[in-house]
Amino acid sequence: MTTNEKPFSQPCENNKGFILAELKKAFAACNHVLEVGSGTGQHAVHFAPNLPYLHWHTSDVEDYHCGINQWIDEFPSENLSRPFTLKLARDEWASHCKNGNQFDAIYTANTAHIMLAHEVELLMRSIDQTLPKKGVFCQYGPFMVDGKFTSASNAEFHEKLINSGRGGYRDIDELRAWAPNLSLNRVVEMPANNLMLIWER
Numbered sequence: 424m425t426t427n428e429k430p431f432s433q434p435c436e437n438n439k440g441f442i443l444a445e446l447k448k449a450f451a452a453c454n455h456v457l458e459v460g461s462g463t464g465q466h467a468v469h470f471a472p473n474l475p476y477l478h479w480h481t482s483d484v485e486d487y488h489c490g491i492n493q494w495i496d497e498f499p500s501e502n503l504s505r506p507f508t509l510k511l512a513r514d515e516w517a518s519h520c521k522n523g524n525q526f527d528a529i530y531t532a533n534t535a536h537i538m539l540a541h542e543v544e545l546l547m548r549s550i551d552q553t554l555p556k557k558g559v560f561c562q563y564g565p566f567m568v569d570g571k572f573t574s575a576s577n578a579e580f581h582e583k584l585i586n587s588g589r590g591g592y593r594d595i596d597e598l599r600a601w602a603p604n605l606s607l608n609r610v611v612e613m614p615a616n617n618l619m620l621i622w623e624r
């Protein structure tokens with residue numbers, strides 16, 4: 424769907440306020456946030472000006488860059504970077520934090536059920552290895568908890584994802600096993616049967 428030719432996601436409009444409230448707390452002491460899978464770019468243009476003390480770095484696979492740039496063109500922010508190419512299981516991200524800085528925060532939304540299992544495993548292992556001590560990782564989306572779906576609609580969507588070649592829902596315990604150096608400090612219930620997982624190194 425498009426609005427003024429920009430890509431548009433209604434769920435992003437619905438959830439951005441709730442997510443921002445959690446990011447304000449979780450990223451209060453962070454400086455450089457890497458967003459993995461920025462999608463349309465709507466989250467980035469909303470969050471960056473509302474978190475003015477940090478720098479927000481967008482990333483995604485190439486196909487999404489045009490749309491993210493359209494949103495940034497319309498809603499630029501001094502602390503918001505244009506997207507760089509990041510495809511898990513192909514590209515690294517450390518070199519994209521400039522001037523000797525490092526990403527001390529990672530944000531990703533609605534990616535763990537889209538990526539294939541080995542890509543999510545690599546995401547978790549990479550964050551586990553590269554996030555500095557006290558770094559924070561905020562991971563939003565639908566997840567399985569103790570081997571169960573959190574709603575019937577989530578179970579149905581998981582089936583559709585599997586049938587279309589996507590990875591499908593991941594269980595929180597599986598994510599935890601891939602990131603032994605991260606502690607899952609908080610699991611926040613969010614609207615529409617989503618969760619915000621707040622990990623710290």
Ligand SMILES: C[S@@+](CC[C@H](N)C(=O)[O-])C[C@H]1O[C@@H](n2cnc3c(N)ncnc32)[C@H](O)[C@@H]1O
Nearest residue numbers: 460461462484509510511532533534537538542
């Ligand atoms: C459902 S969209 C979510 C987009 C946005 N974060 C949101 O919440 O609306 C899934 C995103 O994951 C990205 N993605 C899927 N596989 C990926 C991979 N292997 N590496 C990096 N990003 C990936 C897609 O390009 C897409 O932007």
